[in-house]
Amino acid sequence: MNVSRTRRTFLGAAAAAAISGAAGCGGARGTTWRVFSGHEARTLDALLEWIIPEDDSPGARGAGVSHYIDRQLSTHFREHRQAYRDGLAATDRLAGGDFAGAPRKQQQAALRKLQRDPATRPFFNLLVPHAMQGFYGNPRHGGNRDFASWRMLGVPPLPVRGRSQYDLTAGGGNAKS
């Protein structure tokens, strides 16, 4: 273990501590979510699957896009936390209470309303680019699990040659021991 690795590990732990403190109002205990409750995450996963559906290759759910969003809401996108809270609640409401549990037809109708209703449209417009980032962006931010989208597009998953000292598949870019 070299010095830089020790430092990184330490910083990682410090960041995690800071995040868990900041997210104390939201993240449910015993889950892997930082901001979302288990139910919110289920709603978000179901909604994201409409934005990037699974076909021959994984969709948003399989690529862990909701984890990307969850992680960013506790850091860079902190300002959007309330928008997600409200937006996911509205999504459930439009589907009769539980979007994820509703039949597909009902989900589709709710999605249409979500896009068109001036009250929920801003949330939807926020969600779509976040979904794309989580699906097509670097796995180190929690999405694009196992380079799902890059494999689908036929882009070599190893980001760059000469960086084999980093284990990029772990999503955290931690140094290999």
Add this chain to the structure above:
Amino acid sequence: MRKVDAVIIGAGASGGVVAKELSTNGISVVVLERGRWYGPNDDRKDDLRNQRTSILGNNSGPEDEGNPRVAVDAQGRERIVLPSQGNYSNNAACVGGGTLTYGAMAWRYHPKDFRMRSTYGALEGSTLDDWPISYDDLEPYYEKAEWEIGVSGDDSANPFKGPRKKPLPMPPLALNKECVILKAAAGRLKLHPFDLPMLRNSVPYNGRGPCMRCRWCVGFPCEVNAKCGTQNTVIPKALATGLCELRLRSMVKEIQFDQKGHATGVAYFDEHDRLQTQEADFVVVAGAATETARLLLNSKHRLWPTGAGNRYDWVGRNLQGHTYTGAFGYFEEVVYDDIGPGAGVAICDFNHGNPGLRGGAMLANEFIRLPIQFVSMLPPRTPRFGPAHKEAMRKYYRRTIAVQGPTQEMPMWHSRVQLDPKVKDRWGIPVLRISGSQHPHTIEIGTAMAAKAEMWLKAAGAAETWRKLPGHNVTGGQHQAGTCRMGNDPKASVANRYGQVHDIDNVFVADGSLHVTNGGFNPALTIMADAYRISEHLIKTWRGTRFRS
């Protein structure tokens, strides 16, 4: 702080060159750089966090915290923006400046780019004018930049270039697949394609190895240090003289003057946020067009109460960059071969000589588009989500070529940076307020260039094409220029032809701020060449006069 001969503000494309030229000629220098020094291994090649795609922040400064600006949109609505947000017009804050992460195209401007007013006449609503220097004045310094900093490419097949005395020092990189396709097509159109010049090692040069052809190029520091910026060329040379001291995380507050308006040095905040003074015989401002103008506006004196060089209200005006236009072409075969940097073939057939247009643009194939960038490049009628969007990504990603170029902008008096009356940065220094728009003729030129790009792609066999049209907003960002125009008339410019600020003997600007117009090319090599030219003047004149008139 010990007094030195010169203090240079900014260690980017121009500041690095000036530091090397002065220090290797026996002039003692302190360079104050507000950012840090990043090495090739400090960057994780993160497609969501880099100089070009800064959704999760940028990788070459400044930090989001404590460095706000105010952006005013076309409707006059103002909003506080952070460095990682688009309308901030960020370039970089680090050693090397934009040259650490740039795509590294190494263009000489066309001779007519220095003579826009003489070539095309006045344009209503624009401050279009000639430069006080010509292409011929700059030619020896272009050559110096090409050989000292390092350029690969081969423009011998480009009949539209200005005359050059020496060829480029390095051969071009081998063409990737899309370059081969485009080069053949341009030949069929009787255009004049060539291997575009890059500040990039194609072979070992200056003690560094060649480009390894990866896709993580524009927006990222080079993994193998093959991109040639000031941070790995002239700045190390300056430091090796022992006459140049580089101070990082040093934010300059203002230039200081004596009673008569002679500059005595600068006040700056050091890395511990302590206010320091650095005295010097002369001051060279090289902070790029936005921050250079900000510093002049913040440097007030009873003789220039609205800022140094601002007697006639020209500081911060004529902010220009480049609105990029072009086209995308879909090919039935796979054209993506994952061989970076991507851009490799260009034409200069449309930089000038377009009927009814004042200028044009160099057109080239684009750097490799990373998947997240490609999401917003799909054909216009593609649904923005759902199965059809995913299918389009699959269909188009490896079968699309992009051709685009930097539109020659018509400078605008009202496109500008000013000091915001209220907002301050974390040191309490007033920040910039950016406002303005594009001249309608710039939009015309850009639209015409998009059509040319589309024509090229069709000739190359594209089964489907779509255009990227010009934006209407003021541009700054990587190509920022124009805010401290140089000119012969002190009432209609900020500095003279040597960058010397009017009314002040010993304050010089040496960056893209001086550009009267910004060409239809990436500006980095021109900024470097001009820094060599100004340095030569500084060395000669300082030895004689010490800038005391």
